[in-house]
Amino acid sequence: MKTSRFSILIPALATLAFLSCSNKTKTSTSNTVIDYSDTTYWYSFGDESHAADVFYVYPTVSAISYQDNDSSWFADITLPEVREEANGNQRFNKMLYGEYNFYAPYYRQMIFEAYSQPADTLAKLAAFAAADVNDAFQYYMEHFNHGRPFFLMGHSQGSQMLIELLKHGVTEEQRQQMVAAYCIGYHVTAEELNDYPEALKPATDNIMQGLIIFNSVTDTTAISRVSRGDVVGVNPVSWNMTTDTIPAEFHLGMAKYNDTRDSVLIVPCPTRTYLYNHTTICLDLDPEMVFIPAYEEMFPKGNLHFADSWLYGGNVVQNMDCRLRHFR
Numbered sequence: 001m002k003t004s005r006f007s008i009l010i011p012a013l014a015t016l017a018f019l020s021c022s023n024k025t026k027t028s029t030s031n032t033v034i035d036y037s038d039t040t041y042w043y044s045f046g047d048e049s050h051a052a053d054v055f056y057v058y059p060t061v062s063a064i065s066y067q068d069n070d071s072s073w074f075a076d077i078t079l080p081e082v083r084e085e086a087n088g089n090q091r092f093n094k095m096l097y098g099e100y101n102f103y104a105p106y107y108r109q110m111i112f113e114a115y116s117q118p119a120d121t122l123a124k125l126a127a128f129a130a131a132d133v134n135d136a137f138q139y140y141m142e143h144f145n146h147g148r149p150f151f152l153m154g155h156s157q158g159s160q161m162l163i164e165l166l167k168h169g170v171t172e173e174q175r176q177q178m179v180a181a182y183c184i185g186y187h188v189t190a191e192e193l194n195d196y197p198e199a200l201k202p203a204t205d206n207i208m209q210g211l212i213i214f215n216s217v218t219d220t221t222a223i224s225r226v227s228r229g230d231v232v233g234v235n236p237v238s239w240n241m242t243t244d245t246i247p248a249e250f251h252l253g254m255a256k257y258n259d260t261r262d263s264v265l266i267v268p269c270p271t272r273t274y275l276y277n278h279t280t281i282c283l284d285l286d287p288e289m290v291f292i293p294a295y296e297e298m299f300p301k302g303n304l305h306f307a308d309s310w311l312y313g314g315n316v317v318q319n320m321d322c323r324l325r326h327f328r
Contacts, residue, residue, distance in 0.1 A: 034077070034132055036105060036139035041077060043090045045144055046101035052149045052179065052324055054097045055140055056104040057133055058089045059156035059185070059309070062111050073125050074108040093153070095264040096255050096313060099321070100151065103144060105136035109157055129157075130164035137165055141174055149327055151320060152181035155309040156226075159183035159213070166199045166211065167192070175209065179327045182212045182316065185308045187230035202232040204240045208326055212239075215308060216280045218287045222302030223279050233278030236312040239319060245274040248284060255313025266314040282311075 034041055046053060062075035062085055075082050083106050094102040107129060114125045154162045162183050170178065180203050188200050188211070203210030214236040215227035227233065237246045248270035258265045271284040287302035299305050 034106075034108070034135060036136045037143075040083075041106050041136070043083075043087060043104040043106060044094055044102045045140075046103050048101055048144075048146070050099060050101045052100050052151070053145060054100040054102050054151045054153050055137060056090065056093055056097070056102060057107070057152075057154040057158035057161050058086050058093075058104070058109075059154070059158045060109060060112060061085045061089055062109060073110055073114045074129065075111060077106040077108055092255075092257060092264060093309075095257075096310070096317070097151075097153065097320070099317075101148070103140050105133070105140075107132035107136065107161070109161075126160065126164065130161050130168075133161040134165055134169040137169060145177070147177070149177050149179050149324065151179050152183070154183055154186075156185045156305070159186035163188060163192075163200070163211075167196045170199070178209055179323050180208070180210060180212055180320070182320075184213070185215060185226065185305055186213060187215070187227050188213060188232045189229050190231045193231055200232065202234070202241075203323075204234060208323060212236075213278075214280055214312075215278075216282055216304040216311060218282050218285050218289075218302040218304065220276055220279075220281065222287070222300050223277070224299050224303050224305065226298070226305060227279050230278040233275070233280070235273055235275045235280050236315050236319075237273045237280075238275075239315075241275060241278070243275050245272055245283075248272050251312070252314030252318060254307075255310040264313075266317070269311065 036042070039045065062082065075085070077083055086106060090104045094104065109129050110125050114122060117125065152162050152165070154160075160183075162181060163186060166181060193200055201207070201210045203212050211232060213230060213233045215223075215230065215233055217223055234241055235246060237250050238244070251269060251271050251273065253266040254269040255264050256267050257263075269285075271282045273283070274281050282304065285304070290304060290306040291301045292299070292306070304311060
């Protein structure tokens with residue numbers, strides 16, 4: 001039995017190359033550094049009532065286009081309305097991971113059209129956004145963490161930024177406090193894994209303190225460039241890289257916002273899953289579940305990129321709990 005289109009779609013738009021393919025030369029007119037001692041630039045900086053933290057980086061949520069923002073490729077987080085664009089996503093995730101102290105900075109993320117640029121230009125743009133995430137993380141570690149274990153958590157562009165943080169920003173001492181890094185909806189290539197074998201070490205069901213990536217589709221024809229070529233992706237139901245089909249009862253439910261209770265609930269979403277080229281195939285879900293025709297070039301029908309951050313909510317929450325207990 002296939003699951004019908006869900007009534008909510010958490011903002012998760014990234015890597016949208018369907019936008020303008022013209023090459024623009026401007027990279028940024030901003031030379032400022034964000035002061036993360038200013039709480040304006042934090043959606044949430046924890047209440048320290050829990051034994052472990054989540055450091056969360058949100059996906060592409062800015063609706064601004066290059067035509068509206070021709071001085072920069074980045075969301076201007078000094079503007080309240082730009083910060084507000086990220087708040088729905090962050091609020092949902094703060095409720096989903098409510099068993100942890102939730103730390104979530106704003107950052108000057110790339111706007112959609114950045115992903116239509118040549119690889120070398122995109123790399124420079126990504127480095128600019130990643131610098132904000134690194135600055136926020138270092139401030140968090142120095143002023144907020146106080147020695148607690150922490151999870152890194154992100155989706156789409158947020159995961160891209162966390163992968164850069166793992167490669168270039170997290171020290172070995174800091175890594176010893178990291179329980180796991182859930183970089184949902186992105187990829188790591190064989191070249192990256194070869195260049196950063198320790199920083200990007202994949203975590204599985206029995207390897208702790210590593211990187212966890214997963215991407216989902218309903219059939220193999222729907223795999224997009226966002227996940228194609230990934231070499232570390234796991235099945236988030238089995239938490240390993242085996243290709244066995246996992247029965248539907250092992251899917252522990254998706255996370256869904258409940259308007260009546262103003263809360264996030266885990267609700268049933270049974271589907272058999274198996275891993276194909278490091279992408280999770282969900283055999284029993286509707287291909288149109290989160291399909292948006294305007295994004296079909298990047299995310300064809302059957303691609304579940306926009307659902308990945310909440311589709312396995314029950315499994316992720318359970319896995320985090322298991323990893324934290326093992327870490328301790």
